[in-house]
Amino acid sequence: MSILPWIFFSYVFDMISTNLSAGILITGNTKYLPVVTFAGAVVTTVACWMLIPLAGMDGAAVAILCGTAVMCLCMGYYSVRFYPVSYDWGRLSLLLGAGLAFAAWQDDLLLWLAGFGISGVLALLVKLLIVLLYLALGTLIFRSEAAAVVRIARKKLRPAGGSGSR
Numbered sequence: 001m002s003i004l005p006w007i008f009f010s011y012v013f014d015m016i017s018t019n020l021s022a023g024i025l026i027t028g029n030t031k032y033l034p035v036v037t038f039a040g041a042v043v044t045t046v047a048c049w050m051l052i053p054l055a056g057m058d059g060a061a062v063a064i065l066c067g068t069a070v071m072c073l074c075m076g077y078y079s080v081r082f083y084p085v086s087y088d089w090g091r092l093s094l095l096l097g098a099g100l101a102f103a104a105w106q107d108d109l110l111l112w113l114a115g116f117g118i119s120g121v122l123a124l125l126v127k128l129l130i131v132l133l134y135l136a137l138g139t140l141i142f143r144s145e146a147a148a149v150v151r152i153a154r155k156k157l158r159p160a161g162g163s164g165s166r
Contacts, residue, residue: 005103006061012096013065013072020072023079032078040071091141098141102134 017036024032044067051059079085109130110123139146 003057003061006058006065010061010065010068012099013068017068017072017075020075020079023081023083023085024075027082029078029082036071036074036078039074040067043067043070095138095141098137099134102130106130 021033024030044063047063047066048060051063053059055062106127109126113119113123113126
């Protein structure tokens with residue numbers, strides 16, 4: 001179980017990398033994709049070689065995180081170089097930091113609740129509440145984008161041929 005947070009966090013970088021790949025794919029500069037992959041593979045290999053003797057499976061999980069982070073950085077470098085896109089790195093960093101803080105807070109809160117004998121369904125409800133708080137914070141950070149999503153959803157869900165009110 002100790003490796004799961006590292007693996008899940010590596011997927012954050014993998015998802016960011018996937019989104020950043022648009023610039024390389026749109027411009028047809030796909031010759032840089034092997035460079036990105038090779039950089040991640042080298043970092044993962046070297047980190048495994050160094051960390052597995054020290055930390056076992058946890059070391060391997062951290063190595064995977066390091067490799068995906070390097071791939072993400074390389075993908076961002078090449079993608080923005082060929083197809084500049086203006087990302088709001090400040091708000092995205094705030095959302096990432098909040099996610100990390102909520103994850104750390106969840107562990108502390110669940111340990112504290114376990115001291116009172118609270119576990120099972122109630123612990124699951126606490127986790128659900130933390131996820132909902134994170135989603136609310138994300139909606140607050142990205143207010144205008146969330147409002148646009150709501151407008152689009154309303155248009156899609158509105159019955160055809162009328163306003164729906166009588």
